[in-house]
Amino acid sequence: MRKNNFKTDSKSVLIVIIALISNALLAQQQTITSNSSSYFWKNVQFGGGIGLGFGTGYTDITLAPSAIYNFNEYVALGLGAQYTYLKQKNYYASHLYGGSIIGLFNPIPEIQLSAELEELRVNINLDGSNSNSQDYWNTGLFLGAGYRSGNVTMGARYNVLNDSNNIYGSAFMPFVRIYF
Structure with a gap:
């Protein structure tokens, strides 16, 4: 019974970590994109x-x-x-x-x-x-x-x-x- 809880807990932790990392990566990409756009227009x-x-x-x-x-x-x-x-x-x-x-x-x-x-x-x-x-x-x-x-x-x-x-x-x- 202990092994099933460990597998379930591992999957839950892994899903939470992936969600946090992908959210951080998406936020980083949006920041780069919006900064690039505003940088372009500042030079026009x-x-x-x-x-x-x-x-x-x-x-x-x-x-x-x-x-x-x-x-x-x-x-x-x-x-x-x-x-x-x-x-x-x-x-x-x-x-x-x-x-x-x-x-x-x-x-x-x-x-x-x-x-x-x-x-x-x-x-x-x-x-x-x-x-x-x-x-x-x-x-x-x-x-x-x-x-x-x-x-x-x-x-x-x-x-x-x-x-x-x-x-x-x-x-x-x-x-x-x-x-x-």
């Missing part, structure tokens, strides 16, 4: 740009949100989206939309170097003629440098893929970049 910054240009018969509106992940104080990588509406009265209306991948490098806190690969779909509708409408992809590779103060960087970038068919008036462009 959101920002982008807004552009407005108006003139006599001319409209230019741009929305360009983006997000970056800071791997450390020196390197960040991110994605961006862009939509631009351009209209010249009695001449054309154009929609540009697409995305970009941006890499940022801060050798010192005040200096920011950047590389951005941008792919935009361009739709141009010439007024008075549907046959002259154009739809095509435009690729840009911008290398830039800027002065950084807090969340704001002001600088210039250069499109190394610039050619005569490029949608921008110049390969050289100033920028203001803001991330929160």
Whole structure:
């Protein structure tokens, strides 16, 4: 009779030990998972740009949100989206939309170097003629440098893929970049 009690007690103790260990392991896994998630989001910054240009018969509106992940104080990588509406009265209306991948490098806190690969779909509708409408992809590779103060960087970038068919008036462009 003593052997049966020992076997029953051993099984009960073993079940309790397994339950306690598995509960401790699950609690540890949940802590690691929730800490990893919060650690990831602490390193993400959101920002982008807004552009407005108006003139006599001319409209230019741009929305360009983006997000970056800071791997450390020196390197960040991110994605961006862009939509631009351009209209010249009695001449054309154009929609540009697409995305970009941006890499940022801060050798010192005040200096920011950047590389951005941008792919935009361009739709141009010439007024008075549907046959002259154009739809095509435009690729840009911008290398830039800027002065950084807090969340704001002001600088210039250069499109190394610039050619005569490029949608921008110049390969050289100033920028203001803001991330929160």
